Amino acid sequence: MFGVKGIRMLLKAEDPAEGVIIPPARTSVIALIARAEATRDQAAHVRPARPTRRLVLTTAAAALVATVGAGTVLTVDGQESSPITASTPGQVLVPVAYQITNQPPAAGDHLRALASRIGAAPYDTRSGRYTYVRAQYWGGAIQESEDGRYAVSYVEKLQTWIAADGSGHQRTEAGPALYPDMESAAYFAKVTLKVGERRDSPLSAEPDGLEPLPTNRRELAQFLHTTQDPASVTKAVNIVYSRYPVSQTFRAMILTTLAQVPGFRWRGSVTDRAGRPGVAITGTSTSTNDGDKQIVEDLLIFDPKTGALLAHESINNTQHPKLNYYKVFLDYDRTDTIN
Template sequence: MVLVPVAYGSAAREAGSQLRALASRLADAEYDNRTGRYMYHHTKTWGDPVMTSADGRHQVAFADETKVWQAADGTGEQVTSQLEPQYPDQDSRDYWQRNLKPKAAAPAASGPARVPLPPLDLAPLPSERTRLTELLKVRFGAGAVSKEVSTVYGRYVVPRRTRAEILRVLADVPGFRWRGQVTDRAGRKGVAITFDDRDHNAQSLLIFDPYTGELLAHERLTLSPVRISAYQVILGAAWTDRLN
């Protein structure tokens, strides 16, 4: 499969007002007002890691699908399945199909790997603006914030009030641009913001559910010359009492 970045229109504007408007009208997510022992997350990730050929011309992005059940004390279970690698272009695909070891080129058919999670001091997710600003590393700029927002949504089941506050924090971070409606890699409609980090030749893109404000996807890609992505979609988040 050849990896293609998320498409959006060329028109862009400062994202603050749109993010504040979204924060003001959020609806409940499916998990809101529910409880459970475990926080459950179902994600797919591409580009972790990315391998580049010795001549720098060909890249391959490895991919996996993960389901995690994690209690407040960190214990639980993680199930990971390897997916088909992806490529930035057909030339890279042809090169790596010839040169990758068979197990890397085609994921093993032995099934998913199940790993018990050990105890961990998992701090509660803050809901107050000052602590969220610290957690999201706002002082390091929009590129760092994008990564931390993705980490937060991949680790916690984020309640509506906190989702709204995260959007308001993002609205105050300089550099985010509003991209309007997009379609994520799972085929879901969302609204997107981007940040172009020219110093590191990279772009961060965050896609939010237009009704609940949940993070649907995070993409980080090089601006030039090869737009290989590191990309994660959050396919499910919930509270549950069972490991299944």
């Protein structure tokens, strides 16, 4: 079976996954994504979606993907908006390749070394009312066949402008349908899938504004849920980079905080899905969903020069590696305007 069933809203800020507590955000970007996804038209013969949980992984083969009957490279943020039909069955995602695949060492010393040598990012010297983030993700909302065996999800291209009070703007554009395995691609090639239109949504200010990132290391560890499983920690890091302007000081603090978390392993050099060089850590979590035991490995890819988060991925290793979700962070900035 494909694993978890129904539609997964992994990055919903109020409750990204069962048992995970993320700092409150009453009208967060992630919540709005979830609401928008929940209204998406379901394909014919696709069962009604319901909330479930799922995660992802990456490796250094520059994100190769397989098309049914052929091989191709996944284009991040490219021209891939055509609907999937029987004549164009679409792409099958595979995990990214790691430099260190067997017996990876503990990540702590490597993360501390990375934190000690990172430099400035282009946005560090910029100012503006809004934090601008441009990202792309897959697997935030997954449609399945009625028996749960076959699955499909759309690539989502996301831009957000967020002010300190939580107000701002969100723009989401749906890309192509992609699949976790070739069987799913073949199944959904017989179904007409509707690609969503571009959605622009204002973000309302939160009564208390965005909770500021803690400057105390102990409080930052709590903010990142470091006493919980790696899945919870990686999703908290993902949300931080989705909502905040993460300065060089905070990037170093996040790396050294992750270095103290048991269970993270160092995977060495990787290439993310946008073709950028990075360094990676992974952590394995075990959970039970609908009575089935799930073994999930989460991956974080960091820029080796600035320490910024390049990508978060998760893979279900319960039976054999199968990509459940990825997100790549393509651009950060500070700006006074929404465009």
